[in-house]
Amino acid sequence: MKQALLAVSFGTSVPRARQDIEAVERVLAAGAPERAFCRAYTSPTIRRILAERGEPVSGLPEALEALAAAGVEDVAVQPTHLLYGFEYDKLKADAAAFAGRFARLALGRPLAADSESLRALAACMVRRFGQPEGGALVLLGHGTEHFANMVYPAMQTALRLAGGRRAYMGTVEGWPGFDEVLAQLKEDGCGQALLVPFMLVAGDHALNDMAGDGPKSWKSRLEAAGVGVRCRMRGLGALPEVQALYGARLREIV
Structure with a gap:
């Protein structure tokens, strides 16, 4: 066969x-x-x-x-x-x-088809990227209007349970969005953030919506809010x- x-x-x-x-x-x-x-x-x-x-x-x-x-x-x-x-x-x-x-x-x-996978992903993110001194790990996913968007807030919970006390989950086109993540960063006193794409590849969304120099990118908006930013330009597939x-x-x- x-x-x-x-x-x-x-x-x-x-x-x-x-x-x-x-x-x-x-x-x-x-x-x-x-x-x-x-x-x-x-x-x-x-x-x-x-x-x-x-x-x-x-x-x-x-x-x-x-x-x-x-x-x-x-x-x-x-x-x-x-x-x-x-x-x-x-x-x-x-x-x-x-x-x-x-x-x-x-x-x-x-x-990310089940809770076991989410827990494994969260542990990987926290272990790989940790929590910089006085800073935060911010994962940025695509987001969707589909009900499957609930994976992202579930990932936020999984990050915390994996020990990521200052690890945050955001999305470009879904929820949680920029405003929700920024509010958490401010509340927790995070003056620095490492932005990491929660996507298979660091493609157009990572280059522009996350790390772009334009005023609407997450990097630019966080810097405008007084948060220092570093960006990782590799996708999950790496x-x-x-x-x-x-x-x-x-x-x-x-």
């Missing part, structure tokens, strides 16, 4: 940020060496930008169509998405449309602990 592993990511147009995706992909490929490895990106915008650069990456339906045409019978689809949200919902629907084309088509869970969590997700379906 011909088998394949399909790693599915949102994607990024930032060349350096692709290293974080590829680091996770290498761990996934090593976890299922008997399977032919391939990738897909779910963002049409990212795929268009990469195609214009001469670096085409398939979408999920196209990748599954190619595998079916090649006679693959068993496909393990492992997303690198962080949480259950609109992107994962679409990914799930796209995969379901191909269920009858393969003898077996298994879809893996996202990274961390071996996070790569191992993705490897565990894959083992659930192969």
Whole structure:
């Protein structure tokens, strides 16, 4: 039986940020060496930008169509998405449309799919980045209007229970937002903050919304509020602990 592993990511147009995706992909490929490895990106915008650069990456339906045409019978689809949200919902629907084309088509869970994963992520963040003297660790996620946004306030609780007394969770497009995080920093007397992207890659959101020089970035707004800021410009995918969590997700379906 011909088998394949399909790693599915949102994607990024930032060349350096692709290293974080590829680091996770290498761990996934090593976890299922008997399977032919391939990738897909779910963002049409990212795929268009990469195609214009001469670096085409398939979408999920196209990748599954190619595998079916090649006679693959068993496909393990492992997303690198962080949480259950609109992107994962679409990914799930796209995969379901191909269920009858393969003898077996298994879809893996996202990274932060349960409380055990959140606790592991929180412990990793606190252990890796700690709490600078007189300062704070501020994780910045994407955020979503989907109910899955509740992962972020849950992560705030997990950080505290992991010993991150001055570790804070914020989002670009969800809740908690900038105002909530700034209020906590002020209340706790934090004059310094380390900003870390709580995203697979340090892509456009990290470069602009988090660390950009424009007045609307978190860095600029925190500095305007009197908080000194340092930024880490690598995504979660660069961390071996996070790569191992993705490897565990894959083992659930192969």
